[in-house]
Structure formats: structure tokens, C-alpha cells
Amino acid sequence: MDSKKGQWGSNFGFLMAAVGSAVGLGNIWGFPYKMGISGGFAFLLIYLVLAVLVGFVIMLGELVIGRKTGKGVLAAYQDLSANYAWIGWMGTICPFLIMSFYTVLGGYAIKYMVANLGDFFHASWGVAGMDSGAFFGNFLVQPVQGIIYTFIFLLITYLIVRGGVQKGIEAFSVIAMPALFVLLLIAILRSLTLPGAMEGLAFMFKPNFEVFNGTGWITVLGRAGGQMFFSLSLGMGCMITYGSYLQKKENIEKNAIMIPFLDTLVAVMAGMAVMPAVFAFGMEPGGGPGLLFVTLQGVFAAMGGIGPIFGFLFYLFIVLAAISSAISLLEVATATFIDKAIAKGKEPNRHMATLWCSVGIFALAIIVAADGLGSNGLPMPLGFIWLDFFDLFSEGIMMPLGALAMSLIIGWKLGPDWMEDEITASGHKWSGKTFAMVCFRYIAPLGMVFILIGQLNGFFGWGLF
Ligand code: TRP
Numbered sequence: 001m002d003s004k005k006g007q008w009g010s011n012f013g014f015l016m017a018a019v020g021s022a023v024g025l026g027n028i029w030g031f032p033y034k035m036g037i038s039g040g041f042a043f044l045l046i047y048l049v050l051a052v053l054v055g056f057v058i059m060l061g062e063l064v065i066g067r068k069t070g071k072g073v074l075a076a077y078q079d080l081s082a083n084y085a086w087i088g089w090m091g092t093i094c095p096f097l098i099m100s101f102y103t104v105l106g107g108y109a110i111k112y113m114v115a116n117l118g119d120f121f122h123a124s125w126g127v128a129g130m131d132s133g134a135f136f137g138n139f140l141v142q143p144v145q146g147i148i149y150t151f152i153f154l155l156i157t158y159l160i161v162r163g164g165v166q167k168g169i170e171a172f173s174v175i176a177m178p179a180l181f182v183l184l185l186i187a188i189l190r191s192l193t194l195p196g197a198m199e200g201l202a203f204m205f206k207p208n209f210e211v212f213n214g215t216g217w218i219t220v221l222g223r224a225g226g227q228m229f230f231s232l233s234l235g236m237g238c239m240i241t242y243g244s245y246l247q248k249k250e251n252i253e254k255n256a257i258m259i260p261f262l263d264t265l266v267a268v269m270a271g272m273a274v275m276p277a278v279f280a281f282g283m284e285p286g287g288g289p290g291l292l293f294v295t296l297q298g299v300f301a302a303m304g305g306i307g308p309i310f311g312f313l314f315y316l317f318i319v320l321a322a323i324s325s326a327i328s329l330l331e332v333a334t335a336t337f338i339d340k341a342i343a344k345g346k347e348p349n350r351h352m353a354t355l356w357c358s359v360g361i362f363a364l365a366i367i368v369a370a371d372g373l374g375s376n377g378l379p380m381p382l383g384f385i386w387l388d389f390f391d392l393f394s395e396g397i398m399m400p401l402g403a404l405a406m407s408l409i410i411g412w413k414l415g416p417d418w419m420e421d422e423i424t425a426s427g428h429k430w431s432g433k434t435f436a437m438v439c440f441r442y443i444a445p446l447g448m449v450f451i452l453i454g455q456l457n458g459f460f461g462w463g464l465f
Contacts, residue, residue: 020324032271033287066243072335073237107149200276222454235399
């Protein structure tokens with residue numbers, strides 16, 4: 001392993017970083033609501049099947065490509081074949097697009113942490129009894145504030161990534177992820193002990209087979225697939241990049257199982273923290289920014305005196321989840337520049353690479369922040385608010401396409417021996433070889449085509465199913 005690039009100090013460090021990448025806003029605002037409206041426990045089962053048949057193998061494929069080539073997404077695909085470079089390019093563009101809105105939302109979470117702290121001290125900079133919808137609306141029409149909080153979020157992300165793989169990302173993750181878990185447990189305890197909490201659990205878990213009627217099942221499958229895909233950070237080379245820092249002695253197959261398992265666990269737990277509280281205070285469940293910044297803030301306001309404390313802790317939880325995801329996105333971009341320097345025989349400069357990537361991200365994020373989810377009358381490209389516009393190209397098109405291509409390449413071109421060679425390099429057997437190869441060849445590509453169509457259908461409202 002090239003010492004200029006760095007590597008994970010331990011498998012635990014890698015696992016925390018990878019789970020940190022996976023656990024993010026998607027788990028908190030996407031999963032609980034989607035599970036609730038898409039069949040409850042039945043959705044969870046479908047999600048798990050998809051995670052095993054599609055998510056797990058794509059995770060495995062990305063980790064193998066990363067560790068085998070020892071390179072970030074662009075150089076890794078270029079190494080495999082010049083014909084595959086386009087996949088690497090998509091993976092290089094995606095983190096900029098995703099970060100353009102991820103940093104803005106992370107910034108909002110910081111704003112809410114601060115506001116709850118303000119309420120605790122009865123300060124003027126708190127929510128101060130304002131209706132949570134009005135408070136959010138009022139914040140969105142202040143582009144300068146939005147940009148400042150985005151900057152703060154990006155600055156923290158930048159400082160961590162600048163620190164390097166082991167001293168930055170890993171050091172942060174081994175502390176932040178266990179802390180995040182503890183915060184989540186506190187939130188669950190509070191939420192479940194509220195009067196009326198059971199209704200929230202029923203919303204999330206009660207099996208509802210009606211949603212599968214007619215073409216409903218396709219909608220559910222598409223929703224579950226899209227959610228799984230984003231939540232596991234797949235399709236743009238995040239796991240290729242993280243895998244490239246993994247030591248040869250570590251067991252890739254086991255890690256590829258652990259990451260989806262822990263990500264799903266946190267998603268279900270996030271639901272147990274969020275939904276019971278939403279129902280206990282008689283609010284409407286929902287997803288997206290509205291759930292995070294209007295509904296939940298309403299919950300904290302309704303809790304009375306201790307509300308701001310729980311509000312502060314919960315938004316801290318969201319900030320930690322968002323930062324640990326954002327560092328993985330910034331690292332993908334940074335690694336590409338580092339690889340370029342090494343390929344040219346130059347000494348790589350991580351500080352400069354991280355800085356320039358952050359500047360590029362900030363340029364895009366300013367647009368999204370100024371747009372304030374469409375509140376400020378900025379032009380709407382293709383009729384989308386800017387957040388959704390950037391999301392369309394990344395999550396909607398390039399990521400499913402990248403994963404589809406990868407799965408076909410592994411299944412039909414590189415083949416089982418190529419994979420096995422790397423998986424067994426640690427001295428472990430590849431126990432799920434036949435299963436994985438069937439998935440790479442047939443099941444995952446089919447799933448990815450389906451997810452791609454489902455994503456486009458969702459974005460453009462084609463009403464296909
Ligand atoms: N998985 C994260 C979430 O659930 C977001 C994320 C981080 C991501 N890195 C990614 C999504 C790479 C796609 C690709 O919020």
C-alpha cells in the first residue's frame with residue numbers, strides 16, 4: 001500500500017467510517033416515513049431482501065475494486081480499462097452534486113442545534129415560541145444565514161478530511177459513531193415513554209398489505225430500492241475509495257455484510273425515535289426536510305421545559321450523521337486529485353486537494369442555500385428546485401447507472417476468479433461465491449434497471465406505477 005495515500009489503522013476504524021458514510025440523512029428522514037407508508041413490516045422485509053440481493057453484492061464489488069486497485073473511483077476504473085473510465089467520471093462528478101445539497105441540509109441541522117441551545121438559555125436567538133413551520137419558513141428566506149451555516153458545516157467536513165484517512169476520517173468516526181449510537185438510544189428512550197407512543201410504532205411496523213394491490217407493489221419495490229441505494233452510499237465509488245485504504249489482511253466479505261446490517265439497524269432505530277414522538281404529539285408523519293425541521297422541532301417545542309435539551313441532542317445526532325456521510329463524499333473527490341498527482345509522479349498534496357474540492361462544492365452549495373428550497377424565487381432548472389435538480393443527476397441517474405455498469409462488468413467481464421483473488425487475499429474463504437456471482441450477473445442488474453426507472457419516475461412524476 002502506498003504510504004502517501006494512507007490506510008485505515010484498524011478494521012473497526014474502517015467499519016465506523018463506512019457505517020458513518022452510510023448512516024446519514026437518508027436513514028432519518030427517508031426510511032421511517034417510507035416504511036410507514038409502504039407496508040410497514042412488509043416493507044422492512046422487502047428492504048432486507050433487496051439489501052441482500054443487490055446492496056450487499058454492490059457493496060462487495062465496490063470494496064473489492066477499491067482494495068484491489070488501491071485507488072479512488074476515477075483511477076480505479078481507468079486502471080480496469082479505458083472503456084470504463086466514464087463510470088469513474090460519473091463517480092467523480094457525483095460527490096460535488098450530492099454535497100451541493102447535503103452541506104446545506106447539514107447546515108440547517110447546525111442552525112437548529114444552535115436554536116435549541118438558545119431556547120435553553122431563553123435567548124433571543126432561539127425558536128422562542130414561534131410556530132415551527134413559521135420559524136423554518138422565516139429561516140429559508142434568509143439566504144445569507146443559510147449560506148453561513150452551509151459554510152460552517154463544510155468547514156468542519158473539510159478540516160476532518162484534510163486530516164487524512166487515519167488521523168482525520170478514522171479518528172473522527174471511531175468517536176462520532178458510538179456517540180451517535182448513544183444519542184439515538186437516548187432519543188428512543190424519550191420517544192417510547194411518551195404517552196401515545198404506540199401509535200407511532202404501529203404506523204411504522206404494522207404490516208399493511210393493501211399498498212401492494214394492483215401495481216402498488218412496483219411502487220413499493222422502487223421506493224425500497226432507491227432508499228437502500230442512497231442509504232448504503234452505493235453507486236458512486238464511495239466504497240471504492242474507502243475500500244482502497246483497507247489493509248489486505250481484513251475480511252472484505254464480512255465487512256460487506258456488516259455495513260448494510262448496521263445501516264439498516266440505525267434506520268429502524270431512527271424510526272423508533274422519530275415516529276412515536278410525532279404521533280404522541282398528534283402531528284402528521286412525513287419525510288424529507290419538513291419532517292426534520294418542522295415536525296420534529298414542533299415535537300421539541302411541545303415537550304415543554306426539557307424540549308430544548310432533547311432538541312439540542314437530537315440535532316446534534318443529525319449533525320454527526322450528516323458529517324460522517326459528508327466526509328466520505330468529500331474524500332471521494334479528494335482522492336481523485338491525490339491519485340492524479342501520484343500518477344504524474346508528483347508528491348500528492350492532500351491539503352490542497354481537499355481545499356479545492358471544498359471550494360468547488362461550496363460554489364454549488366451557495367446556489368442551493370440561496371434557493372432555500374425554492375423560497376427565494378431563483379430560476380428553476382427543468383422546473384425543479386435546485387436541490388432536486390442536483391439530486392436528479394446524481395441519485396436519479398448517474399449512481400444507478402454506475403452501479404448497473406459495475407455489476408455487469410464484475411459479472412460478465414472480470415468474473416469470479418478476479419473477485420476471489422482479492423477476497424481471499426486476507427486468507428479468508430469466499431463463502432458466498434456462487435450466490436454473489438448470480439447476483440452480479442442477473443439479479444443486481446435487473447434490480448438496478450428497475451431502481452433507475454423508479455428514480456426517474458419519481459423525479460419526473462411520470463406516474464408509471
Ligand atoms: N448514505 C448517506 C445517507 O444515507 C448519504 C451518502 C453518503 C451517500 N455518501 C454517499 C449517498 C455516496 C450516495 C453515495 O444520507
